[in-house]
Amino acid sequence: MDTPEHISTAFEARDPAFAARVRASFARQRIMALLGAELARIEPGFCEIQLPFKEALCQQHGFFHGGVIGTIADSAGGYAGFSLMPADASVLTVEYKLNLLAPADGDYLTARGQVIKPGRTLVVSRADVMVRKDGRERLCATLLQTLMTMHGHRDEA
Amino acid sequence: MDTPEHISTAFEARDPAFAARVRASFARQRIMALLGAELARIEPGFCEIQLPFKEALCQQHGFFHGGVIGTIADSAGGYAGFSLMPADASVLTVEYKLNLLAPADGDYLTARGQVIKPGRTLVVSRADVMVRKDGRERLCATLLQTLMTMHGHRDEA
Amino acid sequence: MDTPEHISTAFEARDPAFAARVRASFARQRIMALLGAELARIEPGFCEIQLPFKEALCQQHGFFHGGVIGTIADSAGGYAGFSLMPADASVLTVEYKLNLLAPADGDYLTARGQVIKPGRTLVVSRADVMVRKDGRERLCATLLQTLMTMHGHRDEA
Amino acid sequence: MDTPEHISTAFEARDPAFAARVRASFARQRIMALLGAELARIEPGFCEIQLPFKEALCQQHGFFHGGVIGTIADSAGGYAGFSLMPADASVLTVEYKLNLLAPADGDYLTARGQVIKPGRTLVVSRADVMVRKDGRERLCATLLQTLMTMHGHRDEA
Numbered sequence: 334m335d336t337p338e339h340i341s342t343a344f345e346a347r348d349p350a351f352a353a354r355v356r357a358s359f360a361r362q363r364i365m366a367l368l369g370a371e372l373a374r375i376e377p378g379f380c381e382i383q384l385p386f387k388e389a390l391c392q393q394h395g396f397f398h399g400g401v402i403g404t405i406a407d408s409a410g411g412y413a414g415f416s417l418m419p420a421d422a423s424v425l426t427v428e429y430k431l432n433l434l435a436p437a438d439g440d441y442l443t444a445r446g447q448v449i450k451p452g453r454t455l456v457v458s459r460a461d462v463m464v465r466k467d468g469r470e471r472l473c474a475t476l477l478q479t480l481m482t483m484h485g486h487r488d489e490a
Numbered sequence: 491m492d493t494p495e496h497i498s499t500a501f502e503a504r505d506p507a508f509a510a511r512v513r514a515s516f517a518r519q520r521i522m523a524l525l526g527a528e529l530a531r532i533e534p535g536f537c538e539i540q541l542p543f544k545e546a547l548c549q550q551h552g553f554f555h556g557g558v559i560g561t562i563a564d565s566a567g568g569y570a571g572f573s574l575m576p577a578d579a580s581v582l583t584v585e586y587k588l589n590l591l592a593p594a595d596g597d598y599l600t601a602r603g604q605v606i607k608p609g610r611t612l613v614v615s616r617a618d619v620m621v622r623k624d625g626r627e628r629l630c631a632t633l634l635q636t637l638m639t640m641h642g643h644r645d646e647a
Numbered sequence: 648m649d650t651p652e653h654i655s656t657a658f659e660a661r662d663p664a665f666a667a668r669v670r671a672s673f674a675r676q677r678i679m680a681l682l683g684a685e686l687a688r689i690e691p692g693f694c695e696i697q698l699p700f701k702e703a704l705c706q707q708h709g710f711f712h713g714g715v716i717g718t719i720a721d722s723a724g725g726y727a728g729f730s731l732m733p734a735d736a737s738v739l740t741v742e743y744k745l746n747l748l749a750p751a752d753g754d755y756l757t758a759r760g761q762v763i764k765p766g767r768t769l770v771v772s773r774a775d776v777m778v779r780k781d782g783r784e785r786l787c788a789t790l791l792q793t794l795m796t797m798h799g800h801r802d803e804a
Numbered sequence: 805m806d807t808p809e810h811i812s813t814a815f816e817a818r819d820p821a822f823a824a825r826v827r828a829s830f831a832r833q834r835i836m837a838l839l840g841a842e843l844a845r846i847e848p849g850f851c852e853i854q855l856p857f858k859e860a861l862c863q864q865h866g867f868f869h870g871g872v873i874g875t876i877a878d879s880a881g882g883y884a885g886f887s888l889m890p891a892d893a894s895v896l897t898v899e900y901k902l903n904l905l906a907p908a909d910g911d912y913l914t915a916r917g918q919v920i921k922p923g924r925t926l927v928v929s930r931a932d933v934m935v936r937k938d939g940r941e942r943l944c945a946t947l948l949q950t951l952m953t954m955h956g957h958r959d960e961a
């Protein structure tokens with residue numbers, strides 16, 4: 334997007350151990366293992382998740398199912414938000430909207446979540462999902478999401 | 491919901507073989523088998539999908555992942571719409587918004603999709619997702635969705 | 648909609664003076680006077696707003712502008728939620744999604760907001776907007792909305 | 805936002821008279837005059853609308869009403885899309901989602917709409933709304949929107 338320069342996306346994590354905290358939480362999301370998704374990058378306010386193609390993830394036309402796209406986009410946006418939360422908090426998705434922009438026809442999905450508004454209780458994130466085919470990435474979905482910080486509810490097993 | 495009586499939800503399917511058409515398409519959604527979801531009911535403008543709990547479907551707190559909830563709600567709303575489309579068309583999800591209303595803590599999810607506006611090209615559906623625990627059903631999510639009818643693109647393998 | 652019977656929409660207001668509180672707040676929404684909107688009904692968890700046609704409310708084709716529809720739907724859903732909040736709280740719209748289902752071509756809009764999930768902090772509402780033409784009402788839009796209860800921030804001038 | 809470089813936002817208008825066409829359509833949106841909104845910039849795939857504060861635009865706390873924010877954001881995203889449509893088409897908003905990110909407390913709103921996916925029939929846009937106070941702009945809302953191209957329905961009085 335053409336980003337108005339007054340929209341800052343440079344955030345500081347208040348928990349220095351944020352990356353380990355996000356990775357541990359991601360590892361507990363059993364659905365990610367079922368799908369085959371991997372946490373590729375985590376930075377303050379940003380998270381990238383990758384998902385290779387397999388037939389078991391498809392809708393009726395042989396492309397990635399919209400719900401699968403939504404699942405990794407939801408987690409990418411959610412962990413982008415979680416990275417900015419205090420160490421003793423957990424994150425809850427309140428709601429999200431997903432626009433499917435092009436058929437997710439390819440061998441690889443990459444979901445990139447980015448916080449756009451870090452509030453004390455509510456955090457708003459966006460995520461863009463790219464599909465890679467023949468070495469070329471293409472935007473196939475975008476998500477806009479509201480998260481809630483559950484203060485005092487440490488995310489743990 | 492308290493339904494204003496002027497909102498009709500009684501539809502007629504123009505394709506008499508709509509149920510078989512929906513079931514065949516559902517069977518091609520490989521992701522449904524991966525999750526373990528089943529098509530429980532299909533009527534003109536209405537579709538119900540059920541999903542038993544398994545750990546592989548969870549987020550980090552041991553409840554059904556929001557993306558899984560979105561996946562079956564998307565399909566329930568989508569097939570509700572597809573049931574009303576002509577035999578030579580296929581259905582595409584344009585976008586959806588999902589509100590997670592309560593932790594999806596239970597042993598069974600039921601997603602009920604219902605068309606609220608059947609247009610020639612665009613169809614709008616809602617879906618409510620209930621979670622069952624100790625024999626009691628509880629609303630845990632609701633989805634509002636826009637579908638597109640792809641005329642002349644028969645949904646087939 | 649076909650309402651699953653397990654979705655209750657019968658709520659009790661914890662503030663017995665809820666109706667007066669909503670009416671006072673509505674009266675402070677200056678935009679309602681500018682548009683010409685009126686608060687027609689307020690019940691626990693339910694609010695109805697009416698808006699007669701005038702040319703000043705139109706988009707380029709002479710129908711009610713989608714933003715006007717969104718404005719009264721947002722307020723109808725918001726006051727449905729506010730009716731259930733404690734006396735010392737105010738309400739904030741976190742986000743909403745609006746589907747425009749048919750051209751808002753008519754002489755009267757009626758927005759009916761209904762709480763579907765009253766949480767302590769977050770409240771989720773729906774609103775349906777009907778347009779009346781030649782004495783017949785027709786669904787023209789539907790909204791799904793997240794509200795926040797601002798505890799300890801009394802809504803006042 | 806941090807824009808992945810593979811997301812292009814450089815579009816070409818197929819109608820060389822797109823700017824005049826958008827301005828004429830905007831002038832027919834009577835609600836814009838009622839609110840006091842002005843079309844500040846129009847480029848292929850981009851539109852900016854400005855709205856000075858007046859009390860008549862407020863919600864109960866004296867800030868711009870969320871519906872007013874939604875109205876100019878809807879139009880900014882819609883005209884961003886309309887700028888890319890052929891000369892004989894008109895534009896329809898299918899749906900939008902609006903996140904209110906901060907109180908719209910200030911003397912000026914600026915809504916910037918940007919196409920993110922220009923399809924033949926459906927077009928998806930985003931809009932960011934900034935509020936200016938004491939000379940400083942701040943993001944107060946963001947919108948994600950689906951538009952429909954009405955081919956063969958020229959937008960005219």
